Amino acid sequence: MGADSEKKEHAPAEDALAAASSPDEAVKEEGGAFKAYLRIFKFGGPLEKSLQVVAVVCALASGAGIALQNLIFGTFVTTIQDFTTGKSSPAHFRGEAAKLALYFVYLGIARFVLAYGYISLTTFSAYRITRNIRHKYLHAALRQEVAFYDIGSGGSIATQAISNGRLIQVGIAEKLALTFQGVSVFVTAFIVAFVTQWKLTLIVLCIAPLILIVMGVVSTIEASIETKILNIYAQAGSFSEGILSSARTVHAFEIRMRLVQKFDKFLEDAHRLGKKKSPLFGVLFSFEYFIIYAGFALAFWQGIHMLNRGEITKSGDIFTVLLSVVIGATSLTMLAPYIIEFTRAASAAAQLFKLIDRKSEIDPFDKSGEQPTETVGVVDLENITFEYPTRPGVTVLNNYSLHVPAGKVTALVGSSGSGKSTIIGLIERWYNPKAGTIKLDGTPIEKLNLNWLRKNVRLVQQEPVLFQGTVFENIANGLVGTPWESASREEQLRRVQDAAKIAFAHDFVSQLPEGYETMIGERGGLLSGGQKQRVAIARSIISEPKVLLLDEATSALDPHAEGVVQQALDKASEGRTTIVIAHKLATIRKADNIVVMNKGTIVEQGTHDGLLQQDGAYTRLVRAQNLNVSDEGSITETEEEEEEETAPKENVELTKTMSRYRTTDQARMEAQKERDNYDHHKPMGLISVVIRMVRETPELKWAYIWTIIAVVGAVGAFPGQSLIIANLVDVFTLTGSEMIRKGNFYSLMFFVLALGVLVCYFAMGLTTNVISQGLNHKLRKQCLNDFLRQDLQFFDRRENNTGALASRLESNPQAILELMGFNIGLILISTLNVLACSILAIVTTWKLGLVVVLAGLPPLVSAGYIKVRLDARLDASTSKRYSSSAAIASESVTAIRTVSSLAIEETVLKKYTDELDHAVSASTAPLFIMTIAFGLTQCIEYFFMALGFWYGCRLLSFQEVTMYQFFVAFMGTFFSGQAASQLFQYSSSMTKGINAANYLFWLHDLQPTIQETPQNRDAAPKAGNTLGFDQLRFSYPLRPEAHVLRGIDLEIKKGQFVALVGASGCGKSTMIAMLERFYDPTTGTIRIDGDALSELNPRLYRRVVALVQQEPTLFQGSIRENIALGIDADSITDVPDAQIETACRAANAWDFVSSLPEGLATPCGSSGMQLSGGQRQRIAIARALIRNPKILLLDEATSALDTESEKIVQRALNDAARDGERITIAVAHRLSTIKDADMICVYYGGRIVERGTHSQLVAKGGMYKQMCEAQNLE
Structure with a gap:
């Protein structure tokens, strides 16, 4: 979870660091x-x-x-x-x-x-x-x-x-x-x-x-x-x-x-x-x-x-x-x-x-503080007033009070920037409130030992962060500070596997080349977004905490996995206090108390049914997410259980392939694997x-x-x-x-x-x-x-x-x-x-x-x-x-x-x-x-x-x-x-x-294989009438033994909106990577208007493509600078403010941007951490839309948005997709965002197993319908 959206602008990192080297201080350092x-x-x-x-x-x-x-x-x-x-x-x-x-x-x-x-x-x-x-x-x-x-x-x-x-x-x-x-x-x-x-x-x-x-x-x-x-x-x-x-x-x-x-x-x-x-x-x-x-x-x-x-x-x-x-x-x-x-x-x-x-000011190495022998899990926020240290004078929470009973599930919903994530940060003691008190079982948390508090209050963040190492090591991080930290390797592995099963991660982990000992790369980069999130969930619940904080814990999961993991979280929540932040309202419908927030205040609270009867703000959010698959409304628990039994098992990008490439292809792949290995360099x-x-x-x-x-x-x-x-x-x-x-x-x-x-x-x-x-x-x-x-x-x-x-x-x-x-x-x-x-x-x-x-x-x-x-x-x-x-x-x-x-x-x-x-x-x-x-x-x-x-x-x-x-x-x-x-x-x-x-x-x-050359310097894509995929097969260069895409045949026509859906790890994001030409196919061809993509100038091709990723990336600098990066201009100062404002409005970002004291000049912080996940994603969408691309690639583009923002942004994206000549390809787990697509492709095992419109696939009664039923709200 990043710094909450409700955080305001502050002096940028450059200014802060420059201040550290001011003349006065420099003099001191000289002396x-x-x-x-x-x-x-x-x-x-x-x-x-x-x-x-x-x-x-x-x-x-x-x-x-x-x-x-x-x-x-x-x-x-x-x-x-x-x-x-x-x-x-x-x-x-x-x-x-x-x-x-x-x-x-x-x-x-x-x-x-x-x-x-x-x-x-x-x-x-x-x-x-x-x-x-x-x-x-x-x-x-x-x-x-x-x-x-x-x-x-x-x-x-x-x-x-x-x-x-x-x-x-x-x-x-x-x-x-x-x-x-x-x-x-x-x-x-x-x-x-x-x-x-x-x-x-x-x-x-x-x-x-x-x-x-x-x-x-x-x-x-x-x-x-x-x-x-x-x-x-x-x-x-x-x-x-x-x-x-x-x-x-x-x-x-x-x-x-x-x-x-x-x-x-x-x-x-x-x-x-x-x-x-x-x-x-x-x-x-x-x-x-x-x-x-x-x-x-x-x-x-x-x-x-x-x-x-x-x-x-x-x-x-x-x-x-x-x-x-x-x-x-x-x-x-x-x-x-x-x-x-x-x-x-x-x-x-x-x-x-x-x-x-x-x-x-808050030292995790400080051993002082109370460490109660027993924890009930009652959380009370009493008259909390809070301002972020980097933005003094701007109140995020004002005299805010909330009682969270022990063993109950309390859900926080509302628009981005309403203060939800700030509450999580305060309970975690990332910050101290300006006024008021937060208590756990009646004891102010500042009197508790900090490590003890965080070991008993576990968090699953919106953007899960894993560490370089094995799956086992990452999940076992949750055992630190518990009695099981010093347990035998066998006992730890058993607990790791049990936690993975609860988080619906055991199956895909078992299919990895080395199982739980598989290295997952920097920040878990070798796993898909959904897989990373499930490993993070397993890491948080393995210690059996008394208080569980879930900040969009299932936002990156596919419908089937989300349904099963939600059941697991519901089960994990039994007997422990759970505070949930969610934009997908289906995940919190069973909450004991749903708190609707707006601008740091509580608008309404109650149960799902009670709030629907009030027909207020919550009801409007629910209606916006309803898929209306059938007239029967929500599926029953029996149906969910049947779905779990009949749904196909998840496929994994890292699994070893059963079929082999041709010998010539294998030799080429091995050479490609070692081409950028410095150890082979002759000094x-x-x-x-x-x-x-x-x-x-x-x-x-x-x-x-x-x-x-x-x-x-x-x-x-x-x-x-x-x-x-x-x-x-x-x-x-x-x-x-x-x-x-x-x-x-x-x-x-x-x-x-x-x-x-x-x-x-x-x-x-x-x-x-x-x-x-x-x-x-x-x-x-x-x-x-x-x-x-x-x-x-x-x-x-x-x-x-x-x-x-x-x-x-x-x-x-x-x-x-x-x-x-x-x-x-x-x-x-x-x-x-x-x-x-x-x-x-x-x-x-x-x-x-x-x-x-x-x-x-x-x-x-x-x-x-x-x-x-x-x-x-x-x-x-x-x-x-x-x-x-x-x-x-x-x-x-x-x-x-x-x-x-x-x-x-x-x-x-x-x-x-x-x-x-x-x-x-x-x-x-x-x-x-x-x-x-x-x-x-x-x-x-x-x-x-x-x-x-x-x-x-x-x-x-x-x-x-x-x-x-x-x-x-x-x-x-x-x-x-x-x-x-x-x-x-x-x-x-x-x-x-x-x-x-x-x-x-x-x-x-060292020359990249994908670059501008004298041969392709003028090879620009044409108007973008069609995209074609001919027997596309792909393995990542460093993992040639693992098939990710296994023979994709697909034709996308001019102006079409195509959606890619399926379980985590089935190859959807890899398709986006192929379309951005991050990699070239192992075998097969991607065509644009008949020209092989591998023969085009990648710089000219990417000019007509825009990407919004699942985990949006912003750079150190102002909001204006980040959005202006979307335009192919000599300088970001060459981009008119009016053009940036138009893109912000299209991404439903203008309201929050213009409300900031510095407006477009507001610094985003390192990696955009001065903004919330939803705000970062809207800035990323604005950066893509200002590009006015011929091909728009959306990889979970609205996953971090609240319901209202999602609705507005989705409308803007739909309008963008309907631009007569634009091809839009979207990867989505929230099926409500792609039900209007011209074609929906259901991926499984690196192949397309179903394709058609929403109504056609629902009528077919296959995998897609099961996924839709898992997300139906009413």
Whole structure:
């Protein structure tokens, strides 16, 4: 049941969410970003915190080891100076070099152990902490009162649980450990420098605060921008989730592009904000690297002068300080990309914490309240006054009083919007009344324990919501909180079957391929409307509640099933209090008290016979529904029993077929079944991904060009350093003015290098953000568009549930943003540095260069490659596992009313948490294996540095290389190893980006089978004179073994009104789906004016078709926008108000629309939940009628309307059907709505078993007459 029709307009979801990101609040969030980040770690338990402490110790030790290598370097420079100046012999020199080289081996071993420890432990802890936050977030979402969701934020909640959780996980995993390592490097390096030469270190220490100031200012501004962007994406997520859950409506009205354009407005706002980061990133990276190189120039210049003055006695000390300053300061600059991840994590966490901290007004997890041991079932509403929280000032119920005696059936009838469903919502405690009291057995319900209340007051809603899982699991949800919840599986199955039998569901469930263990798809999508409703009834009565609330509980049932189920409900109502809302008056004629309502007041009440004698409002409703099959009036109980015995058993769409398709057809069906299975996709590598990304975004051409130029310039820094440092070492052999002159020159060269770095890194920071923001915008829009253009088969796949698709829409472009942002620049720089420095080493001295490069780089690159491959596999499998939890979150929050009415919040939360636990546990072993490869990438550089030292010194001792050549080659290989090591620190971003890009490229390349092609582009349908069905057979693509339609032959002429009737699951709605071309026939042909439907352009064909579905779907936006979607216009603003008003009047919607304060501008809420079921259906009918279709398809178009509205709308639909050239095809269970049809087709078992007019079929005395007799009222 949606929010009742009587609910008034409110601020739309966009406005509500925008308010959440108002400037004042944004300021608060900026100030609290650091607090939000620290708060993340409070969600870790003792294990996580212990592991993090160990990981931090490992990271600090690893950083200290990196800094301590400078002591070895400094000692080594002194050793070489001693050898070149003749102070030591060649043999002694080689021995000292071997000892020093051995130290590097020890450092390498330690680095492997420590790197393995800090990466594996922080990542594992991040998995678990993020799991806890997601758990707490969904707990908070399920805890909120229903009114919280009236603004339509449910979709964004489900999306944020996944997307924001991912940002948090990235921000507290390996990046955090690398940050501690970087800080440790910085601190240790400067300690080493201070100990070595405090005065020189003190002079150059100024670079540290400068770097920290730049990082602090930029990260603060960036955090505020990121918070605003995340707010916008939350709104976009809510909107897109509503679209993805309504793929049939999107296809039927060909409104994909208009909805994508509306989605794009959110993206444009986010893109506009994101571009503001470009100069920030330019400043962040450029100034950091400039400060480092300028500091190096200062340090060397000052060091030379101090050496000349005798303040420094060893040249190696200068080298130690220089390297310590460079490595220490560089370690800070390496933190810049991590700081960005931390600010994103903090902003994401702050978003989640807002809901986590929100106190619910009606908390289902609150254990307080009375829990009586016995329940009688007396319900009293005393002087109730109520206004919906979203529409203050508009009274829905005013001083309303009603006594519902125990064990009796009380029926509420009346027009849509009269307050009937509001009463149900108040009894369920979805809302609290503004004034007055609701009592159960004399106790105000607010004093009762909420879960106890809802477990004793069960509800069957008008639009039944089932959950993804088996039939058994769905019905067994009704046992939660009862003594049978912990019963054996056998006992639970017995109770499930008994409840299914009472709800007339056992027969069709038994015929399903797996019986009660059959998976029924997202929201029960693999069952028909009537089947879903019967499963929902079984779910509600299985717990034997004392109070039963039935909100149009049989509205989706066929006549025969309705009659039998009504008998079952009558039986179930014996001995328990039952409150029934009904538009089909035949279902409540035996009620003990019938309450007729209008505008929140009671017009009249009494028994069926008593009210008929009054000849008032109720009598008029009864007359409107009478079928007048015979003069005898209603059938007797004996006749009903006979009907039950003789009526054919229900057929089921999912039943296994007895006959088989031809071998060629079966092969084609199997191929069709797997065509959109992503598991069969062959992934591309990083280079292919980047090349395609560049090729498909020509609008970013100049940004790519300037990025490449900036990268090439930045790459020159490492080889340039090698050359300058080698010359610097050579300067140490000089004395006096010559040393000062050359020292000044090379110091100036370092400063020139700093200026070059400033320009290059500023350009790269600016252009890479332009690229990442542009890609993020384009790919989000493209991803939604690619989802929506797929065949309906794509959405039928279990892995493509709404939650999973919404999660991919959010996370995949974000992963590419992380890859193609500044990270891609750093990856390119690191890769080119490896090549450039290696080439420099080989060119300078091939003997040393070749040995070190060939011995070191292949194992380093191999380890990195293995790490990337394992990381990619881990990321892909983890994403797939998290999609299951995303589905649960999306499903439960979207169906919050069903979850709350069943009081299964704890069950849903446990199921969600189990999926999270499975994702974490399944990822643990691959994580610890993958980290071995990462550890190797961090330690191998030490081994080939040791080799370079040892072998280079041998060559130097034998005078095969000069000291200058040695230092150029050695520094080249040193920087090459550093670059390679840094490269694989970005592997996580690489693998996530590659996996995301592969999915988006596959999706973009996946072509639907039903689409516009060059061959059918101009193939439009003709005037619509005839529709023909020739031996039509059909099985759903994902269930080829189940026949749904079994040889349909039918001819529909121009202007005819044809009705399809029959038991639930017989194929009626499938026929509508075929006519909308949601699917093509398995065999056989559908013809329109002689042309095969499969050969027409589906877009042009659907322009002449309009559909009204059994469960109407509206989109987030105003009433006007939703109706205007029915017209094929470039913009919804192009549709005149007069045209919309005409459609509203035809659908009997204008009166209630015009009575709303905002009229057509009234927001519908998420999925139209701000309107009642009847109001939603009338808006959907108006959307169809404004289309002025040649073919009108009505799938239970009036099932949610009250009697008066149904009568008026039916008259309008009949008039529409009588439009001379229009073909109308209606699926109906209320036979009064189709008795004037030109032809009525009775379906059974996927075939047409009877056809003719109403009078002809009644005279025939077959199945149709039985169905008519079941619905006769008088």
